[in-house]
Amino acid sequence: MICPKCTFEQPDSSTQCLRCGVIFAKLHPVQSGLETDHADLSSEEQFIGNDRLTGSVIDTSSEESPLQLAGRAFVWVVLLIWGGRFIFTPVTGEAFSESYMHLVNLPFHEAGHVIFSPFGRFIQVLGGTLGQWLIPLILTVSFILKSDRFAASVGLWWFGQSFMDIAPYMDDARAGQLMLIGGVTGSEVEDYHDWEIILTRLGLMQYDHLIARVSFGCGVLFMLTALIWGGLELNRQYQARRH
Secondary structure, three states: OEOOOOOOOOOOOOOOOOOOOOHHHHHHHHHHHHHHHHHHHHHHHHHHHHHHHHHHHHOOOOOOOHHHHHHHHHHHHHHHHHHHHHHHOOOOOOOOOOOOOHHHHHHHHHHHHHHOOOHHHHHHHHHHHHHHHHHHHHHHHHOOOOOOHHHHHHHHHHHHHHHHHHHHHOOOOOOOOOOOOOOOEOOOOOOHHHHHHHHHHHHHHHHHHHHHHHHHHHOOOOOHHHHHHHHHHHHHHHHHOOO
């Protein structure tokens, strides 16, 4: 056998190391205990690591303070009332372009034209709408990955509102009456109105009103889903605090 302390090789019948004098019977229980503790610690660390990973994907912390919970409830009520106003606003006209959310969406719309400009004229024009949709979608997915489901529901509400915000622009493709950036309308400047260009290229100009209502309907669906999701998450957090 080999001495576990000094690695001196000796007969298997030895009870004491012939070189360092350690008694094997006293050494073995200590080593066994250390190995067991190490194994238990490794298992515990692995469990904790797995639990943290699972929790980050599936659940959010139930230890929300009353102030945080009240603040989120206030945000949800504001989105409910504000969203109701958007849902019952006609697609036609400039009501959406005069809203505060249009000012939020507009920079991302214009940035989309710049970001997608290397991909040709058509994609550059479409990039305005894509940029307006992608930012709230990315925000929603980011909050989902961070396990903040209420914040994700707010992002989804914004995503839905972006679909509703672009609908009047689609609806105006043939008429060209909406006031655009630069203080002109689509009918006054050729090759300037995004959705006139898009639908003309696609040969779908006669369906501008239908496409606008589909976009608006998608926006309503996303917004209602966000409100239901956010409400359920608030209720879950409230119930978690009670228990």
